[in-house]
Amino acid sequence: MTTFLGMPALPAFGSGNLFAGESFPKAAHRELGNAQLRANLGHATHTIRDKRQAVVSELPDWEQLRDAGSAIKESVMARLPELLEEFEANFTARGGVIHWARDAREANEIVAGLVRETGETEVVKVKSMATQEIGLNEYLEEQGIEAFETDLAELIVQLDHDKPSHILVPAIHKNRTEIRDIFLREMPGADPALTDDPPVLAMAAREHLRRKFLTAKVAVSGANFALADSGTLAVVESEGNGRMCLTLPETLITVMGIEKLLPTWQDLEVFMQLLPRSSTGERMNPYTSLWTGVTEGDGPQNVHLVLLDNGRSAALADEMGRSALHCIRCSACMNVCPVYERTGGHAYGSTYPGPIGAILSPLLTGIQAEENNSLPYASSLCGACYDACPVKINIPDILVHLRSVDVDSKRGTKKVPSQMDLGMKAASWALSSGRNLGLVEKGLPLGRLAAGRDKKIKKLPGIAGGWTQSRDIPAPPAQSFRDWWAKEHRDAGGSPGTPDGGPSSTPSPETKEAQQ
Amino acid sequence: MRIALFATCIVDAMYPATAKATVRILERLGHEVVFPSGQACCGQMHVNSGYLKEAVPVVANHVAAFDTADYDVAVAPSGSCVASVKHQHPMVARSCGDAALEARATAVGAKTYELSELLVDVLGVTDAGAQLGSYFPHRVTYHPSCHGMRLLRLGDRQSRLLRTVQGIDLADLPEADQCCGFGGTFSMKNADVSSAMLQDKAANIESTGAELCTGGDASCLMHIGGGLSRQGSSTTTLHLAEILASTMEEPASVTGEVLVSTGKARR
Structure with a gap:
């Protein structure tokens, strides 16, 4: 008998909202039939695509920035355990509390427990992919805690009991008339004379949200970056609603994937140029919030961070696929993707749609989970995503790699070989x-x-x-x-x-x- | 120069005129063309569909056919197949742990060029009309295929050559850089999305008023042409090599076999 000590058996795959519930071709067939969706998506992706191209073209060192971003992320992945411990030490020294979560269930339980300790039953939320991934809102609701999304687009999606279809523009599949109808139907106290004029809609949302900001005692956020050398967290946003959540409540709970680390403050320089230009097509995003632990008398006094694995270690163990963890969630790949442009995000099932989702979801869950083995085929391998990626993730190569993982996983398991075989x-x-x-x-x-x-x-x-x-x-x-x-x-x-x-x-x- | 032609399987079996045109262009420039008869296919259909194991003998065959000192450079009338030879073959060899095959594949890849790449970078063709006698009096639009554009970085090599063809009326294709939706087995596995992409490509081609759409990859052109044909469009597709090979004395057949067989070449 052998006694095994040390590392748990890998890979431990992720759970939560990472699965295609039906095969991509089937879901795509349905979504393609929605003419309104295709028109909205075509318009929106082309607009963002052109904006991005314009601001990227004006930087003479854009390719060098991409190289730098890629190199920094590669070094982070190479020494992740060491950097995580460095971050933990610094974050803790400044009064923050670190929690480690292996999967979605653990992360949800930790957050719910922390909210319960405050005695509150409501939280305000900063737009966050990690909490979408683990299905936090749904879990909190089961626990009798109400979570309010404060990002305008997330709010629209939440009010409509829908799912986001894009990681940056979650309501990209809805037009303004649809949004007006949602507000009238679902927003308490909405003016019955509400028009579909965007500024009017924004003001209605502002009034609704302001009430929440001023009363909320607990906020939940994600994080775009975590700086190991100082223990600092960063959130990059456009609306300022995130900053409201990050500064006003007494308790701040952040959920972040372990791959979001950067070694030093200096590294932020590279990513603060790459991210806004790639995502919203802006030279600089309007709001960047950075916080390091607790500052007495200023901002939240209880600061927590849940570090989430949820399949990331498994992805890291895949030599050919691990660079998918470099992703900074800018969404440039989906904005240029001819497949995403036509199917929208819901066809991918997972929280992560588009080209990055087609590789990230099966890497986090394992290729055999549900219908995730159909995702790597959701691409013509045109390569537009690789060209647009600010951290140079070679998405087409990883798609091809995952296709071979899928084919190999089925070898010898079928009684009758498929036509393709x-x-x-x-x-x-x-x-x-x-x-x-x-x-x-x-x-x-x-x-x-x-x-x-x-x-x-x-x-x-x-x-x-x-x-x-x-x-x-x-x-x-x-x-x-x-x-x-x-x-x-x-x-x-x-x-x-x-x-x-x-x-x-x-x-x-x-x-x-x-x-x- | 002694140039080995890699016809590619699709051109060999479905579009022999494209390979013949490639031979004609190179001979017109005074070069000798050889055809390594062991050649078959680059294997990217297998690689891109996840059948890496089945790709190994295909790749090994290509390397064996072209791993000889008997020619100076190899050329293929396809950006996609050349990209596969250059980028995928060493990877396939590595995946099956064959270091010797990987080294030979890398050497073959280094000697292999896409047609416009060879013409412009190696053979110094800057004016197709003057140097090749290219003459093609038709309204044409051009689709730059994804792999030539993004994997080989062909840039404007193909369109520059086209622009210098005498008599040509080259119409810019809106959203030219968008994929036509072919993607190998993607067109069957995700037929609905592929068809939606093709529909938009076909509409953009039709909007130019061109008689035909050209490009550097027979596979994409078969896809686009197949879609146009199904929609009942009179617009057809023709490989770039055939336009470059077309001369005043020996014009390319524009409309494919249907009209040629009835003797009605459109003007």
């Missing part, structure tokens, strides 16, 4: 020698026959039917290039070359001329 096996044979491919190409005239009089193939069976649902295939040629070349060459009197061997060379120009 059989097709790939057959194609591997056909495409692994010139002779084999040449043999297959002898069948081209049959394809011509199948194409019929209009020289088009319009319907194919099985998975290939996906192609012919919107595309014809032209009639194949009577002869492959390979055949033509060999014949040309033979007729020219040269050696035809061995079927699998070395190169055969061009026929002499004179003979060629005669052939044409």
Whole structure:
């Protein structure tokens, strides 16, 4: 019998709102049918995309900034345990309290316990992906604690009992008329004469929120960055509602993924240039709040931080996939993604939609969790996301890696191989020698026959039917290039070359001329 | 220069005219073209679909076919397949723990060029009309395929060559940098999203009033052309190599086999 001491068995995968409940193609099919959604998304993503491009283009050192951001994050991942302990020591020394949570359940229980200790039953919330990921609002509600989102877009989504569909613009799928209707229906005391004019809507939300800010005793936030060398936390936002939450209440509870660390204050310089330009397309975001522990007589006097793993250690253990943890949640990848632009965020199921979600969700949960193995295929591998990523996460390469993890995870487990399995096996044979491919190409005239009089193939069976649902295939040629070349060459009197061997060379120009 | 042609499987089997055009262009410049007959496919369909194990023999075959000193450079009329040869082949070799194959794959990749890359960077073609005799009196729009644009960073090499074709009327394609939605097996696995992307690409092409859409990748062009055909559009697709190879004496067939067989070439 062996006695195992030390590290728990890895990987410990994440839980919470990280799962595609149905396969991506199925969800996408439904979302694509929503014309309003597609119009809203098309408009919104193109607007942000253009703004981002404009502010990125004006920086001569943008590529160097990306390199720096990537290098800093790589070094953080390489020495995460050490940096976490350094951060913990500094945060604690300044009066903060650290809590460690392995997964969503632990994090939720810690937060609920801390709120309960204050005797309060209401909390105000700063927009946060980590708390969306763990499903904190729903958990608190079960525990009799009401959580109020204070970010305008999150508020809209919460009032509508909906789910965010974008990490930066959670209500990107709603237009202003829809928002007016939600306010009228769900916001206590909303003026029945409310119009859909954006400033009017913003003022209505402001009035509603101001009441909350002035009475709340407990706030819950996420964090964009944590600086190890000082124990400082940072929240970057546009509206100032976050700052209200971070400064007015007596108790502040922050939930943050362990990958958000930066080694030093100096590193913030790089990210404060990368993040606003990549996310909102602004040179600088309007509000940046930084806090270090407790300051007597100023701001919250009970300051807590829940450090969340929830599958991050498992992602870190994946050599090819770990750079997904570099993500600073800017959303540039989804704003440029042609797939996201058409399906919206809900199709991805998880809190993290778009290209980053397609890799991050299965990395955090394991590829076999629910329908998350369909997410890495939700990309044409066009590469726009990689170009836009401020920390240079090679999303297409990681997507391909996760596809192979998915395929390998199913090898030998199926009684009957799928059409894709059989097709790939057959194609591997056909495409692994010139002779084999040449043999297959002898069948081209049959394809011509199948194409019929209009020289088009319009319907194919099985998975290939996906192609012919919107595309014809032209009639194949009577002869492959390979055949033509060999014949040309033979007729020219040269050696035809061995079927699998070395190169055969061009026929002499004179003979060629005669052939044409 | 002795240039090895990597026809790519799709061009070899479906679009032999594109490979013939590539040969014609290179010969016109006075180079010798060889066709390593062991070649088949770059294997990216397998890699990109997650079938890494099945990709290994395909990659090994390509490396074996091109790992010879018998040519100076290799060329393919495809940005995507060249990107696979350069970027994916060493990775596939590494994944199966074959260091020797990885080294040979890297060497083959270093000698392999996409057509416009070879023409502009190596063979010094700056004016297709003057140097290749390219003549193509048609209204054309151009789709820069994703892998050529983002993996090979071809920049404006292809469009610069097109602009210098005599007689051409090159119309800018709105949202040219947007993917056409092909993505290999993506077009089947996520057929709905792929079709939605294709629909927008086709609409943008139609909006230019071009007779045909060109580009550097036969796979994307088959996708775009297949969509246009299904929608009953008269706009077709034609590979860049065929436009560059087209001359006044020997014009390219513009409208594909249907009209050629009835002898009605559109003007």
